[in-house]
Amino acid sequence: MATTSVADIVRLGPVIPVLAFDNATQGEHVSRALHAGGVKVLEITLRTAAGLEAIKRAAQIAPDIVVGVGTITKPEHCALAKNAGAKFGVSPGLTREIHDASLDAGLPLLPGVMTPSDIIAAMELGYEIVKFFPAVPAGGIAxxxxxxxxxxxxxxCPTGGITPETAPNFLALPNVVCVGGSWLTPKAALTAENWAEVTRLARAASELARPVR
Structure with a gap:
């Protein structure tokens, strides 16, 4: 996949699923199911020990899949994820150390912000697209x-507390390019290994409308 910038990546689909896996095999099944439903961009988080191996497997599923690493909270996460096959990184917040590490690793970063001070700090480092997290608890659309x-x-890219019912309202905002969400992988479907349900939810998410900007 030739896509290299966050600006390109966030425009590949209206919803980026935020994923945490119990094991890498589960991650591979879910990633395939999401891709089958038209979701080309995945954020596989480091919230579990399976994260890096799941990234490695997902990155090999198809040439048009773009796998990112989520929950970057330490500078060393950037190189580890890049080596596993991640094409971009997502962090819940931003430090200068994480910024520098992402540059060193060649890993485009979508940094998390929540306050005006966070935003100014990110803009001073050159970011034009940021993650608003946690979106709903931090004020949501207002x-x-x-x-x-x-x-x-x-x-x-607002993430945190967004549902399939509220996602269209976020996507309609002039300053929103996509949303992050965990609703594409409900626990019941993963426990039952109901990959068809994951594909159904992915297809519905892929078809969400967003204004052309």
Missing amino acids: MLNAFHGPFPTLKF
Whole structure:
């Protein structure tokens, strides 16, 4: 996949699933099911020990899949994920050390922000697209509307608490390019190994409308 920038990646689909796996085999099944439903971008988090191996397997599923690493909280995560096959990184917050490590690893980063100070710090480091996390607890649509005034050029990928019912409302905002969500992989479906249900949810998410910008 030739896509290399966060700006390109976030435009590949309206929803980036946020994934945490019990084991790498589960991760491979889920990644295949999501891809079959038209989801080309995955965020596989480091919240479990299976994360890096799941990234490695998912990255090999298809030439058009773009696998990212989520929950980057330490600088060393960047090189580890890049070596496993990740094409981009997502962090819940941002430090200068994580920024520098992402550059050193050649891993495009979608950094997390929650406050105006977070946003200014990210913009000073050159970021034009950021993750708003946790989106709903931090103010949701009202907060994103408020951000648009002082930061009119900044684009967001809100993540945290978004549902299939509320996702269209977020996607309709002028400063939102995509959303992150965990609803594509409900625990019941994973426990039952109901990969067809994951594909169904992925297909519905892929068909969500978003304005052309």
